[in-house]
Amino acid sequence: MDDHALILKHPLRVRMFHYILVISFLPLALTGLALFFKAFDEPAMNLVMRIHVVAGVVLTLGSLGFFVIAYDRVVLFIRRSFAVTVNDVKWFAVLGGYPQKFLLRKKVAVPPMGKYNSGQKLFGACMLTGGALLIATGWGLWGFPHLLPHGMAHAFGEIHLILGLFLTLFLCVHVFLGIYMFHDFKAMFLHGRIPYAEAREAAPLWVENELVALRKE
Amino acid sequence: MGKKDYQYMENPFQVTRREFLSITGAIAAFTALPAVWVRSRVTKRNNYLRARAAGLYLDDRNAKIRVSHGNPVVTKIYDEFAHAPLSEISEALFHTRYINRSKGIA
Amino acid sequence: MGSSRLEYTLGNHGSENFRGDDIMESATKSFQKGEIPGIIAIDEATCKGCDSCKRHCPTGAITGMFGAVHRIDADRCINCGQCLVSCPFGAPFETVDAVETVLTRLNNKDVAVVGIIAPAVRVAIGEEFGLPAGTLATARMYGAMEKAGFKILDNNLAADLTIMEEGTELLHRIQGELSGGEAPEEGHGPLPQFTSCCPAWVRYVELNHPALIPHLSSAKSPQQMAGALAKTYGAQKIWGVEPGKVFTVGIMPCTAKKFEASRPEFISAYHHLAAGGGTYSGEAFPDVDAVLTTRDLARLLKKMGIDLAKEPGSAGDSVMAEYSGAGTIFGNTGGVMEAALRTVHAVITGTEMEPLEYRDVRGLKGVKSASVNLIDAKTGKALQVNVAVVHGLKENIGAIVDEVLSGRSPYHFIEVMNCPGGCINGGGQPVHPEGSGWMSAIAPLFAWR
Numbered sequence: 186m187d188d189h190a191l192i193l194k195h196p197l198r199v200r201m202f203h204y205i206l207v208i209s210f211l212p213l214a215l216t217g218l219a220l221f222f223k224a225f226d227e228p229a230m231n232l233v234m235r236i237h238v239v240a241g242v243v244l245t246l247g248s249l250g251f252f253v254i255a256y257d258r259v260v261l262f263i264r265r266s267f268a269v270t271v272n273d274v275k276w277f278a279v280l281g282g283y284p285q286k287f288l289l290r291k292k293v294a295v296p297p298m299g300k301y302n303s304g305q306k307l308f309g310a311c312m313l314t315g316g317a318l319l320i321a322t323g324w325g326l327w328g329f330p331h332l333l334p335h336g337m338a339h340a341f342g343e344i345h346l347i348l349g350l351f352l353t354l355f356l357c358v359h360v361f362l363g364i365y366m367f368h369d370f371k372a373m374f375l376h377g378r379i380p381y382a383e384a385r386e387a388a389p390l391w392v393e394n395e396l397v398a399l400r401k402e
Numbered sequence: 403m404g405k406k407d408y409q410y411m412e413n414p415f416q417v418t419r420r421e422f423l424s425i426t427g428a429i430a431a432f433t434a435l436p437a438v439w440v441r442s443r444v445t446k447r448n449n450y451l452r453a454r455a456a457g458l459y460l461d462d463r464n465a466k467i468r469v470s471h472g473n474p475v476v477t478k479i480y481d482e483f484a485h486a487p488l489s490e491i492s493e494a495l496f497h498t499r500y501i502n503r504s505k506g507i508a
Numbered sequence: 509m510g511s512s513r514l515e516y517t518l519g520n521h522g523s524e525n526f527r528g529d530d531i532m533e534s535a536t537k538s539f540q541k542g543e544i545p546g547i548i549a550i551d552e553a554t555c556k557g558c559d560s561c562k563r564h565c566p567t568g569a570i571t572g573m574f575g576a577v578h579r580i581d582a583d584r585c586i587n588c589g590q591c592l593v594s595c596p597f598g599a600p601f602e603t604v605d606a607v608e609t610v611l612t613r614l615n616n617k618d619v620a621v622v623g624i625i626a627p628a629v630r631v632a633i634g635e636e637f638g639l640p641a642g643t644l645a646t647a648r649m650y651g652a653m654e655k656a657g658f659k660i661l662d663n664n665l666a667a668d669l670t671i672m673e674e675g676t677e678l679l680h681r682i683q684g685e686l687s688g689g690e691a692p693e694e695g696h697g698p699l700p701q702f703t704s705c706c707p708a709w710v711r712y713v714e715l716n717h718p719a720l721i722p723h724l725s726s727a728k729s730p731q732q733m734a735g736a737l738a739k740t741y742g743a744q745k746i747w748g749v750e751p752g753k754v755f756t757v758g759i760m761p762c763t764a765k766k767f768e769a770s771r772p773e774f775i776s777a778y779h780h781l782a783a784g785g786g787t788y789s790g791e792a793f794p795d796v797d798a799v800l801t802t803r804d805l806a807r808l809l810k811k812m813g814i815d816l817a818k819e820p821g822s823a824g825d826s827v828m829a830e831y832s833g834a835g836t837i838f839g840n841t842g843g844v845m846e847a848a849l850r851t852v853h854a855v856i857t858g859t860e861m862e863p864l865e866y867r868d869v870r871g872l873k874g875v876k877s878a879s880v881n882l883i884d885a886k887t888g889k890a891l892q893v894n895v896a897v898v899h900g901l902k903e904n905i906g907a908i909v910d911e912v913l914s915g916r917s918p919y920h921f922i923e924v925m926n927c928p929g930g931c932i933n934g935g936g937q938p939v940h941p942e943g944s945g946w947m948s949a950i951a952p953l954f955a956w957r
Contacts, residue, residue: 191408220556220575227576234557234575235956260417260425321436328952330560330596334447336941337440338596342556378408396410443942444950448872450943453642454932455840457631459870461644462833468864469850470671473832479669483741487676495736495776496673497726500710502718506538506583 188382192396194300194369195377198255203373205247212240213319214353221346241323248320265301266309272296276303283362300391308359315348322348538583538715542772546582547604547763548592548935555599559955561591564945566902566926567712574955584715588708588901588926589763589935594945604766606757606798607808613755614657620749621757622742623658624734625649627667628761628839628931629802635938636806637817647821650829652814653805658757659747660824661738664831666730667838667847669737670705674727675851677701678921682893697722700896700912700919703844705729707768708926712901717909730838731758731765732774735795738828739777746826751781752790758799761839761934764926769796801936833864841899841930842869842876845923849880852893858885869897872929872947874904877919894919900928903948 195203216237219225225233252259275296279285281304282293295302301309322341330338364370366387372379385392467473484491539545550561550570557575562568569585572578580591580600592600613619634643650660677697684696704710704725713720728736735756743751758765768774774795781788800808809816824830834850837843846866853861868878876897884891896919898904905924911917927933928945 190410192410193406193408193412223552223577227573230557230576231573231957232575237575238956257414257417259429260422261412263425263429264417264421317432325440326558326596328954329444329950330558331563331594331953332444332447332944332946332950333596334443334942334944335594335596335939337443338560338944339598339941342596381410395412395416397413398410399406399408444944446942447944448929448947450641450940451872451929451933451945453640454628454631455642455870455929457642457644458627458837458839458843458932461627461630461646461836465831465833465836468833469854469860470668470675470832470834470847471851471854473665473668473830473835475665475827475830476668476672476832478827479737479741480672482745487672488680491780492673494780495740496669496728496733498728498732498773499726500704500714500721500724501540502721503538503711503714504716504718507715 188380188385190381191378192381192384192392193377194372194379194384196258197377198251199258200373200377202247202251202255205243205251209240209244209247210316210356212236213244214349214356216240217349217353221350238327241320241327244316245320245324248316262309263313265299266306266313268299268306272298273303273306297389298387298391300388300395302387304362308355311355312352315352318344319348319352540772542770544604544767544770546580546585547587547602547766548580548585548589548600549603550578550580550591551599551601552577554597555595556597558596559953561595561600562955563953564590564594564902566590566708566905567716574957586708586711586715586926587764587767587935590902590927590945592763592935593933593937593939602763602766602801604799605804606766606800607804607811609798610755610757610800610808611811619753619755620743620747621658621755622661622738622747623653623757623759624661624663624666624731624738624796625653625759626663626731626761626839626931627836627843628934628937629759629805631839631932632761632802632937633806633816635940636803637815639817641940641943645816647823648816648819650824651819651822652809652816653759654822654825655814655819656809656812659828660826661734661742661756661828662824662831662835663730663734663758664835664838665828666734666737667835667844668832669733670727670730670838670844671834671847671851673733674701674703674725675848675855677725677727678848679852679855682891682920686891697724697726699723700917700922701725703921703923705838705844706764706925706931707762708764709901709924711764711767712905712926717913719913720909723912728774729765729768730835731760731768731799732795734758735769735774735797736776736780739793739795740780742828746828751777751788752793755798756796758796759802759805760799761802761931761937762927763801763935765936766799766801769794769799801934803936803938806938839931840870841925842871842897842923843930844925845869845895845897845921848921848923849893849895853880853882856882856884856891869895869923872899874898874900874947875908893921896922898922899925899930900947901926903928 216233219233279293282295285291285293322345325341368379368383480486555577557577559574562570567584567586569581570578571581613621630646630649631642631644633649634645635641678701680696681699681701685699702724704727738756739751739754743749743754758769775792777795778792834847837846846869849866850861850864869876878895880893882891898908928947933945
C-alpha cells in the first residue's frame with residue numbers, strides 16, 4: 186500500500202456544512218456569552234441579540250438543508266457517533282493519550298479507533314443532540330416566550346443556557362484539537378483528503394472496514 | 403468529471419437497510435414526539451384559568467343565596483347603618499371620584 | 509403541581525412599612541401625594557430582554573431594547589402585574605411587601621386584623637399548598653386565616669354591596685337617558701357606564717382617556733367599600749373594637765390593589781367618624797391599611813407554619829363572612845356583569861331571573877356582548893339593556909374605548925377587567941407552571957427592536 190495515497194475523508198457537501206456551522210456556531214457562542222454576562226450597554230446588547238438570532242436562523246436553515254441534501258451523511262454520522270464499545274471506555278481511561286502527549290511528551294497506546302475516536306464520538310453526539318435542543322429551545326424563546334406555559338418557557342430558558350455554556354466549552358476543545366491535528370484541519374477546511382499513513386495510525390478500524398479503493402483509470 | 407486526486411473513499415453501501423431504517427425511525431420519534439407533547443401543552447395552557455373560573459361558578463351554585471339583593475347581611479347593613487344605596491352615608495363611604503393623570507405621561 | 513415562583517417576588521426589595529419609604533412625598537407627574545409609585549419593577553440581573561413582558565403590557569410602560577435589560581416606567585404603569593406573571597424568567601418583582609407588617613399586627617393583641625378576602629383568592633390559594641388549580645378552598649382558607657389571627661370580612665359581601673350601589677347608579681343613569689336624554693343631573697353620569705372595581709383599568713382611564721372618567725361608575729371597588737365598612741359598621745356593630753385599632757388587610761389576586769389602597773382619598777371611614785359629631789379625633793387613617801396578594805398570603809401562612817391544605821374548615825367567624833353566589837363570581841370575567849344583571853332584572857321586573865346563570869357573558873372570548881330584554885313591572889314597558897364584557901385590556905379595549913369616545917357605543921353597561929380571564933388571572937395570583945394567560949392568536953413574537 187502506498188502510504189502517500191490519499192483518502193477522501195470529507196466530501197464536498199460535508200465541508201460546506203462544516204463552513205456553515207463555523208460561521209453560525211462561533212457567533213452564537215460568542216454572542217451567547219455576551220448575553221449571559223450582560224457585557225455591554227443597551228444598544229450594543231440589542232445588536233448582540235440580533236446577531237445571535239440571525240446566526241441561529243443560519244444554523245437552523247443550514248442544518249435543515251444538510252438534512253435534506255445529505256441525509257445519507259446524517260445517518261452515517263449518527264451511526265458512528267452513537268456506537269459505543271468497550272474500546273471507548275478504555276480510550277477515555279487514558280484520555281486518548283492527549284494529556285500525556287502535551288504535558289509529559291509521552292506517547293501512550295490507545296485502543297484501535299474508527300473514523301471518529303471516542304472523544305470525537307462524544308463531541309458529535311453532544312453537538313447533534315445539544316445543537317438540536319438549542320435550536321428548538323431557541324426558536325421557542327424567540328418566537329413564543331409570551332404564550333408558552335410558564336414552566337415550559339422557564340425550562341426552555343434553563344436548557345438553552347446550560348447547553349449553550351456546555352457546548353461552548355466543548356467547542357474550545359474541538360477547535361484546539363482540530364487545529365492541532367493539522368492534516369485533519371486541511372482536510373475539513375480545504376480539500377477533504379488525508380494521507381493513508383495518517384489514517385492507518387489514527388483510525389485503523391475505519392481504514393480496514395469502511396474504505397474502498399478507486400479503480401485505476 | 404475529470405481525474406479524481408484521491409485513491410480511497412468511503413464505501414457508499416456500508417449502512418445496512420435495517421440500520422438506515424432504525425436511525426430514521428429514531429430521528430422521527432425524537433422530533434415528532436416532543437413536538438406533539440409541546441403542542442398539546444400549549445393547547446391546554448388556559449386550563450388552569452377554566453379550572454379557577456369553574457371553582458367560582460361552583461361556589462355560586464352551592465350558595466344558599468345567589469343574588470346580591472337577597473343577602474340578609476346586605477339588608478342588615480343598610481337597615482342598621484347606611485340606610486339605602488346612594489344615601490348620604492353610602493355616597494361618603496362607598497363612592498369616590500377620579501382624577502385626570504394624563505399630564506403625567508404627556 | 510402548584511409550585512409557585514414565589515422566589516421572584518421575595519428578596520430584599522420592598523419596604524417593611526407598607527406606607528413607609530416608597531410613598532410619593534408630593535404629587536408628581538402621575539401620582540398623588542401618598543400614593544405608592546413603581547409597585548412593579550424588573551430585576552436587572554434576571555431580565556434577558558426577551559420582550560415577552562412588552563407583549564403583555566397594556567400601556568407600553570416597559571422600555572428597553574430587545575436583548576437588553578428592560579425597565580418599567582412607573583408613570584405609565586398601571587400596576588396590573590401581567591408582566592410579572594408572564595415573564596419566563598421571573599424578572600419583574602413587587603417592590604411592596606406587607607407580610608412582615610401584617611405579621612407584626614397579627615401578633616399584637618390590641619389590634620384587630622381584618623382580612624378582606626377577594627373571590628379569586630379562594631380558587632387559587634390551594635395551588636400554593638399543593639392542591640390542584642381551581643380547588644375551592646374557602647373553608648380551609650378561613651380556617652387558616654383565623655388560626656393566623658385574622659378576622660374575616662369576605663370581599664364577596666362587599667361585592668354584594670357594590671352591586672347594590674352600582675346597580676342603583678346604573679338604573680338612575682338609564683332612567684336619566686330614557687326620560688328625554690337630557691343633560692345628566694347631578695350624580696347621574698352618562699351612558700355607557702363602565703365598572704370601576706379594577707384599579708388597573710381605573711388608572712388606565714385616568715392616564716390615557718380622562719374623557720371617559722364621567723363614564724366610570726362612582727362606586728368604589730369592593731376592597732375599598734370593605735375597608736370603609738370595616739372601620740365604621742364592622743368596628744362598632746360586629747367586632748366591638750375602636751376604629752383606630754382595626755387594621756384592614758386586602759387579600760387580593762391583584763398587585764394593582766396595593767396602589768388602590770394607597771390612594772389618599774380613601775380615608776372615608778376617618779372622615780365619616782371625624783365629621784359625624786366628632787366621635788373620632790385622632791390622626792387620619794386609611795380605609796385599607798395593607799394589601800397581601802394571594803402569593804403573599806401563602807408566604808405569610810407558611811412563615812407561621814400553617815398548612816392550608818390540611819386545615820379543618822371554618823364557616824367564618826361572623827356575619828361579615830356571608831355572601832351571595834352573585835358576589836363570588838366577581839372574580840371571573842363576566843361575573844360582575846352577571847351579578848349586576850341578576851339584581852337589575854329583579855328590581856325592574858319584580859321577579860328573580862330564571863335561570864340565574866347568564867351564560868352569554870361567561871367564557872374567555874375577549875369581548876362578549878348581550879342584550880337583555882326586560883319588562884318594567886311598574887310601567888309595563890319593554891326595556892332593552894345592552895351590555896358588554898371586556899377582559900385582557902391590552903388586546904381588547906381599543907375598539908370599545910373608540911366607540912364610547914366617538915359617541916357610537918350601543919351599550920348601557922360595560923364590565924372591564926384588565927387581566928385576561930378576569931381577577932382569577934391577576935398579577936397577584938400563583939403562577940401556575942402548566943399555564944399561560946395568553947388567549948389571543950398563536951402568533952410568533954420574533955422580537956427585533
